[in-house]
Amino acid sequence: MTSATARPRTLAAWLFFVAALIVAMVVIGGITRLTESGLSITQWKPISGIVPPLNDAQWQAEFANYRRIPEYQQLNQGMTLAGFKAIFFWEYLHRLLGRLIGLAFALPLLWFALRRRIPHGYGWRLVALLALGGLQGAIGWWMVQSGLSVRTDVSHVRLAVHLLVALFTLAGIVWTALDLRALARNPQARPARLTGLGLLAGAILFVQLLFGALVAGLNAGLVTDQWPLMNGRFFPGATVAGRPVLDALFNDPAIVHFVHRWWAWIVVALLVVLARAARRIDRRASVAIHSAFGLQILLGIATVMSGMNLTLAALHQLTGALLVIATTWGMHVIGSRRG
Structure with missing residues (x-):
């Protein structure tokens, strides 16, 4: 049973949009791995990291950080700044899209909650999905950390956890969107x-x-x-x-x-x-x-x-x-x- 202010159809459309962003994130994450770009950013700055290097001094500082890790020292000695910028692009894009997904989920969720647009019984599920998204960001950094000392790449086990949590979150979002779409068609529909x-x-x-x-x-x-x-x-x-x-x-x-x-x-x-x-x-x-x-x-x-x-x-x-x-x-x- 839905309340008079609930908008299950709108919420379903929003969740399908977030799911599309996650699919894009999975693809970009795959390209990041395939191009060996994942260790190009050696620090985790959730807020200030949104802004990429804007001048030569900032680029040189990022490149200097990269040159300190084993991947550069053992595999990429002699890499040019241009080569570094190429791998930096994919990791930066991956992290930027992750932040965008977080905002695309959290801000509408807050708005829907304040406007009482969320049908009864779905609030806890949406909050759980948001928490999974936050966990995914932490797992991503946990994965990157595994490749910053000793190893020349990230742990394949941690990479697997990172991808599987993303896909589990994707499945949860799609399932919830389908439940909401059914509820929009029939107010008596059960999950x-x-x-x-x-x-x-x-x-x-x-x-x-x-x-x-x-x-x-x-x-x-x-x-x-x-x-x-x-x-x-x-x-x-x-x-x-x-x-x-x-x-x-x-x-x-x-x-x-x-x-x-x-x-x-x-x-x-x-x-x-x-x-x-x-x-x-x-x-x-x-x-x-x-x-x-x-x-x-x-x-x-x-x-x-x-x-x-x-x-x-x-x-x-x-x-x-x-x-x-x-x-x-x-x-x-x-x-x-x-x-």
């Missing part, structure tokens, strides 16, 4: 519930997203440019012989790549089942799921065979975010059916 099938499909997809993030963090896409074989073999074996199984599963580039490429077919099987269940209620969700995973597989294969072409890899990441949205839609559809 969708998470079904057994939906939970299973989400868990299977989560594993794939985890290994996709580990692939990115370990540069495991460069292990081979072949498909379906990996350097002439189905199973590549560990990069370093004698590693414990659990260690190799999460830390060995070849094993991580292998799991990511073949777990994808388990994901496909579950998503086909989810899509068929959703089709009986809303055919559009079924089409979205099939389209997203079909394109994602093709892009994944093309990315590997191209030797990690930047454009293809960025499109692969984009489609991964869209697959999360499509899967969330399908889970919501089957969870909306009562009785």
